[in-house]
Amino acid sequence: MSGISKLAKRVLRLSKCSLGTEEKNAIVRVLDSEFLGMGKEVQAFEQELKSFLGTSHEVICVNTGTAALHLAIEALGLGEGDEVIIPSITYVASFQAASAARVKAVACDVLENTFFIDLEDAARRITPKTKAIMPVHFASDSSQIAKVYEFAKHHNLRVIEDAAHSFGGTRNGQKIGFDGDVLCFSFDGIKNITSGEGGAIVTGDKVVAQRVKDARLLGVEKDTEKRFQGARSWVFDVKHQGYRYHMSDIMAALGREQLKKVDTLVERRKHLVQIYLKELSELSEVKPLELDYKKIGSHIFVVKILAKNRDDVSKEMQTMGVPTGIHYYPNHLLSLYKTNYDLPVTEKVMEQMMTLPLHPDLSDEDVKYVCQCLRQVIKG
């Protein structure tokens, strides 16, 4: 095994977008048109997303993934006095989306080897107020989603899938987003594709879709349809709370170029993950999550550090030019979402979880370098 001292130090990034001149030109094209709001580019992006997903569902773009989740919850008619069950290990956006809608975010535990929602624990969190469940496609994995839908059917719940990590991946031969009750994507700057910031709601429920379309434009009824015809609503009605959550044409133009490249970007992620799996296979102290890596479009690559203190490992990796991350600090330990019960698996894995660099612009050698650094830190 070659020592790190023999390696030229590399300075890597944990995650980032991957952009080319196509994206830059698309943005300039919109600037030149001097129409920057929600218009033809957003309409085209929505249609292109729909055909990419191969779905009969509607696709509605908004300005962030968090806004997508917030609008999804409100469009389902949830509000004050209702509860939604969410795995504690997720970005705080999932929890904030619920509390923004005045819905109580009820934290539940995760499975130890995937960090996917633990339905046995979810069953313990059911109350007469529970109206929905929000499974998170953690690290792009949603292989057990059918069980969530069985659970939801049994308890009469709606399902809001937080699919922020999983754009471009597949399950059972279909694209993620092909089906589902209400599913939300994020296109923020580090996700599998980006529109700068951005997000989308995908649903086959016509009532929910219309509520979302109106709510992204301050609740102005049918304003989406007007704007897509290059018109505006001057006389209108508003029945529900709305927001300025629409996507702009600048964002959509960027997103459209990224969508053309998504298969290449996702293939690159898959390829890099395979190198990680091979390089780390003999390092028993470092255990990757047990996911279907050949199918999913890995947004993050998460391992558990079993033998050494995770924070010490992170610090040493940082000095070698390798940033690492923690996805995520549990929400049920935050002041706003504190629970009066423990979540044993979450509290165990929170000390072990470590995210290694992953983005399409890493070279094969970069990933091998990360693994060599990790091997040296663990064994040294």
Ligand SMILES: *Cc1c(COP(=O)(O)O)cnc(C)c1O
């Ligand atoms: C990124 C992310 C979100 C929020 O998306 P934004 O576009 O950043 O608002 C929600 N949930 C998860 C799990 C995410 O990773």
